[in-house]
Amino acid sequence: MKTKDFIDFLATDAGPAPAFNVSLKFRTALLAGLAASLGIGMMANGNASPAILWVVRWYKVAYALSILACGWFMVTQLARPISRIAKPLWALALVVLVMAGFGVSTWVAAPADQVSALFLGQTWQVCSLLILAFSLPALAAALWALRTLAPTRLRLAGFAAGIFAGAQGALGYAVICPEESFLFVAVWYTLGIALSALLGMLLGPKVLRW
């Protein structure tokens, strides 16, 4: 077929370009992901009242929300062919560094015999994996949103979806997390979110092709 004819075919009755509503898609994904993650957390807690959120340690919530914001800006940018993600990427690095700083200062200030308790808590073996598990619905929702849009850097887009989802998982997990140390959160929460990002990176090139 001649390209000229093909162009005629495409242009005929093409009408005006439809709207490209990135933020609507990701708001929907966020709603679904948060509902799933917080829902699992509250069910696991056996207490479905939202009042439970008030006893969650503030730094866990602040950490998850900061990463969620970085993830939002990255993933909404990467949903388009041309994306600028330097700023949210730096912001993400900064957030992780600040949390690491709090972690290290806890470590330094603690008596030597308590360091391992602060570092490992009682739940270090499950924390990161549960955060990953809590984030899976959010990851599915974010990848769905990306699939309906036009990402061209698939690995990066998958990574951003993983960060976005991992933060939602961490938020839900915080509801049932019994630990009370900056060091614990700096290590195991970060690892859990990183696992989600890694999964997103692996899935991106496979599921986001178009």
Place this chain on the structure above:
Amino acid sequence: MANDMPREFSARLGTVESELRALWLQAQAGDEAAYRDVLGRIARLLRAYLRRRMAGWQDDVEDLVQECLLALHLQRASYDPAQPLSAWVYAISRHKLIDFWRRNRRYGALNDSIDDVDELLLAGEAIEPMSHVDLARLLSLLPEAQRRAIELTKLEGLSVAEAAARIGMTEGAIRVQVHRGLKRLSLLVKVVI
């Protein structure tokens, strides 16, 4: 982004970009003639871009040109007027080129030397090249509703309103069927060619 743009896109970027962009914005607003015009110009840019990068695969260049055009059409909503049009076109075409190499299991080919491309090929624009795309055959593979909507509006030249009246659908439903049909075509093109 503009800094690592290939030369077919960045050369004379100023004038090419401003002309293309003006046409493209008209097309986005629904101007069909402008859309035809700008797609034709973009096709020429794409042909030069792809010929350089598909040494040894010249026979497939025109297929990919058309695949890119279809992708640009389907994703035209994703163009942000604040960005250079050529960068957007390039990002989507590069995505399609990578997808092509992935399908053809020739990752290394991305790094092929561009020296063996016949420069005459790059210059020559005398004959409009043909692709292997067989539209009639591809359309026959679509579900009935999508095929009818595309045939009526895009081949028989009916307006969307006329097509809607003919098959008793709303105009919105016709547009949805056309869009879904084209989307499916973009998948079929990869398998069938």
